[in-house]
Amino acid sequence: MIKGDNKANRIAKWLVSGPPLLFLLVFFVAPSLIMLFTSLRFPGEFGGLAPIAAPAGAVHGEYGLTLETYQFFFSDILYAEIFLKSFAVAAASTLICLIMAYPLALLIARSEKRFRNLMVLLVVLPFASNFLIRIYAWMIILGPESVFSHFINAVLGAFGVAPVTLLFSSFAVLVGMVYVHLPFMVLPLYTNLEKHDPALLDAAQDLGANAWQRFWRVTWPLSLPGVFSGSALVFIPVLGMFAVPDILGGTGDILIGNLIKDQFLGTRDWPFGSTLSIMLTLAVLAITGLAAWLARPAAIPEK
Amino acid sequence: MNVPGRSTALRALLAAVLLLAGCSSQQQNTAASSENVLHLFNWNNYIAPATVKRFEQSCNCKLAQDYYADNEEMLAKLAAGASGYDLIVPTGNAMDTLIRQDVLKPLDKSLLPNLKNINPAYLDGAFDPGNKYSVPYAYTLTLLGFNQEKMKELGLPTDTWAIIFEPKYLEKIKGRVTVLDSQRELMAAALMYLGYSVNDADEQHWQQARDLILRAKPYWAAFSNTSYVKELAVGNLWVAHGYSNDMFQAALDARKTGRKFSIGYSTPKEGAVLALDSMVLHQSGARPDLAHQFINFMLDGKNSAELTNLTGSGNPNMDALQFIRPEIADNKAIFPDRELLARLEMLQDLDRRQRRLLSRLWTEIKLRKL
Numbered sequence: 001m002i003k004g005d006n007k008a009n010r011i012a013k014w015l016v017s018g019p020p021l022l023f024l025l026v027f028f029v030a031p032s033l034i035m036l037f038t039s040l041r042f043p044g045e046f047g048g049l050a051p052i053a054a055p056a057g058a059v060h061g062e063y064g065l066t067l068e069t070y071q072f073f074f075s076d077i078l079y080a081e082i083f084l085k086s087f088a089v090a091a092a093s094t095l096i097c098l099i100m101a102y103p104l105a106l107l108i109a110r111s112e113k114r115f116r117n118l119m120v121l122l123v124v125l126p127f128a129s130n131f132l133i134r135i136y137a138w139m140i141i142l143g144p145e146s147v148f149s150h151f152i153n154a155v156l157g158a159f160g161v162a163p164v165t166l167l168f169s170s171f172a173v174l175v176g177m178v179y180v181h182l183p184f185m186v187l188p189l190y191t192n193l194e195k196h197d198p199a200l201l202d203a204a205q206d207l208g209a210n211a212w213q214r215f216w217r218v219t220w221p222l223s224l225p226g227v228f229s230g231s232a233l234v235f236i237p238v239l240g241m242f243a244v245p246d247i248l249g250g251t252g253d254i255l256i257g258n259l260i261k262d263q264f265l266g267t268r269d270w271p272f273g274s275t276l277s278i279m280l281t282l283a284v285l286a287i288t289g290l291a292a293w294l295a296r297p298a299a300i301p302e303k
Numbered sequence: 304m305n306v307p308g309r310s311t312a313l314r315a316l317l318a319a320v321l322l323l324a325g326c327s328s329q330q331q332n333t334a335a336s337s338e339n340v341l342h343l344f345n346w347n348n349y350i351a352p353a354t355v356k357r358f359e360q361s362c363n364c365k366l367a368q369d370y371y372a373d374n375e376e377m378l379a380k381l382a383a384g385a386s387g388y389d390l391i392v393p394t395g396n397a398m399d400t401l402i403r404q405d406v407l408k409p410l411d412k413s414l415l416p417n418l419k420n421i422n423p424a425y426l427d428g429a430f431d432p433g434n435k436y437s438v439p440y441a442y443t444l445t446l447l448g449f450n451q452e453k454m455k456e457l458g459l460p461t462d463t464w465a466i467i468f469e470p471k472y473l474e475k476i477k478g479r480v481t482v483l484d485s486q487r488e489l490m491a492a493a494l495m496y497l498g499y500s501v502n503d504a505d506e507q508h509w510q511q512a513r514d515l516i517l518r519a520k521p522y523w524a525a526f527s528n529t530s531y532v533k534e535l536a537v538g539n540l541w542v543a544h545g546y547s548n549d550m551f552q553a554a555l556d557a558r559k560t561g562r563k564f565s566i567g568y569s570t571p572k573e574g575a576v577l578a579l580d581s582m583v584l585h586q587s588g589a590r591p592d593l594a595h596q597f598i599n600f601m602l603d604g605k606n607s608a609e610l611t612n613l614t615g616s617g618n619p620n621m622d623a624l625q626f627i628r629p630e631i632a633d634n635k636a637i638f639p640d641r642e643l644l645a646r647l648e649m650l651q652d653l654d655r656r657q658r659r660l661l662s663r664l665w666t667e668i669k670l671r672k673l
Binding site for chain 1: 373375376378379382400403404478484486520521523524525526530537538539652654655658659661662663665666667669670671672
């Protein structure tokens with residue numbers, strides 16, 4: 001009996017976890033292995049990859065597998081700089097998203113039930129129009145002749161500050177990144193916050209906690225899982241984003257995503273593009289691991 | 304239905320799906336081989352709609368087009384397995400790559416009686432001796448476009464690359480200049496300004512060019528491949544490094560919207576890049592018969608002139624000249640005279656090591672300050 005139960009249990013577990021595992025296998029592990037293999041090949045003369053086996057009568061010896069591309073990656077500090085810069089932009093975007101999204105998520109979670117769904121709908125409404133169109137709209141908003149630019153510069157002028165150009169700058173890139181990814185922070189935060197039991201806050205108040213203490217000692221710690229999943233949903237896509245810096249960035253705004261895109265669409269250097277992608281994946285895995293480790297203490301009270 | 308948690312999760316999922324759908328590219332070639340369809344892989348806005356209509360009537364078939372904005376993009380898509388195209392319109396260096404890759408079909412010139420219309424100066428080029436695979440379609444020059452009134456007001460020269468590389472000029476137009484976001488084109492401009500050939504692959508010359516670019520970079524607003532057309536036309540930009548057909552468009556837009564300034568463009572005295580686009584038959588095409596019909600149709604002077612009248616592209620077709628609007632035909636930046644023609648160069652493709660090296664220089668250019 002007990003044995004049979006265990007077996008049924010195991011089957012049920014596999015049935016439940018199977019589809020997501022399969023998904024990861026097909027759409028993450030397999031592509032990563034292909035990418036790893038590609039990063040160890042030689043680039044083809046016209047793009048693509050050099051043949052793995054030397055054709056009959058070949059003069060050059062550049063066939064088979066090589067670590068040359070990784071050597072190239074580590075031979076110049078340049079690529080480490082671009083990784084650092086991308087991580088800094090991703091971290092800044094995540095932090096700004098968190099600061100902007102938290103009050104909004106809290107507001108939605110504490111509103112009356114009948115308004116909540118409408119408010120969530122409003123948060124995701126921008127997805128109804130194409131991502132590129134929304135970014136191009138920012139080009140107009142931030143352009144030097146726009147109302148917004150004139151207003152900002154009039155305010156700055158009143159304080160004696162020289163006029164600034166908003167478009168084609170790191171500032172514009174940050175605005176674009178935050179704008180695009182904000183809903184990804186709001187949704188997990190809201191999902192978390194709306195599950196909080198209001199009785200906890202009442203109890204805290206009865207015990208003499210003021211508004212700040214109620215937030216900092218009760219709401220915030222309970223919301224940490226939402227904060228971490230929201231941060232991951234913002235941080236990781238920002239790391240790989242190339243369209244926003246392409247469109248809104250200035251002469252110095254190149255991120256790791258632009259560099260990778262360039263290897264495939266510009267330089268026709270698949271092995272180097274794959275090497276960069278592998279390094280990025282490793283970095284993201286390291287960060288996710290770190291985040292999971294950081295989130296661990298918050299998970300203990302739920303037991 | 305009081306399960307708000309689940310409905311939120313559903314909404315989040317829906318949002319994610321919508322975002323993914325929004326990001327995925329729309330390019331998908333459907334190869335319908337047996338139908339009467341000619342598949343053309345062409346540059347954006349590189350054929351007049353009226354021409355398409357007339358061709359479809361004359362051949363009793365449909366013309367299906369996919370577009371690219373960059374030769375590298377076209378090559379990359381083909382390398383990634385895009386197929387089913389009867390005709391492609393690559394620029395010289397990309398055509399060179401396609402020929403050496405051995406993915407083109409040779410032309411049957413008995414089906415192309417109109418080939419006699421092409422100016423011999425544009426035939427028998429280094430990339431395709433004897434035009435075994437290619438027929439010239441149109442060309443553009445990479446040059447400088449500028450706001451004429453502003454240049455006059457500031458007393459700046461417009462016939463030299465110095466305007467985008469020399470700080471003494473750039474000081475006056477800081478933040479009002481863009482250059483092409485293209486490794487080859489920008490390096491070509493810098494190399495020409497330094498007195499080298501655009502195809503010079505000497506690493507030291509490349510480093511000199513990089514330093515020249517880094518010195519000028521703080522004065523540029525951005526690297527831009529497309530948005531400079533609009534920004535020039537509305538007056539946000541005063542100088543742009545770009546393609547002659549784009550400058551033609553910007554000048555037209557500025558005139559049509561009644562701006563107080565006009566957009567001029569000229570070929571720098573140090574030289575410029577000539578991009579000759581040719582029609583070639585791709586191996587994967589199912590209808591070489593229609594493809595030849597199309598090439599011969601486009602070699603007709605009237606059809607060929609329509610493209611120039613629409614986009615301001617240069618035209619290698621001698622029979623077309625009579626149909627081209629005089630203000631375009633007289634423009635030296637579009638129809639270079641013999642002396643100017645001698646200073647134009649076509650880009651050659653780089654080998655894989657040079658490509659990787661140039662890519663690193665380009666990353667330095669983007670990331671670093673001098």
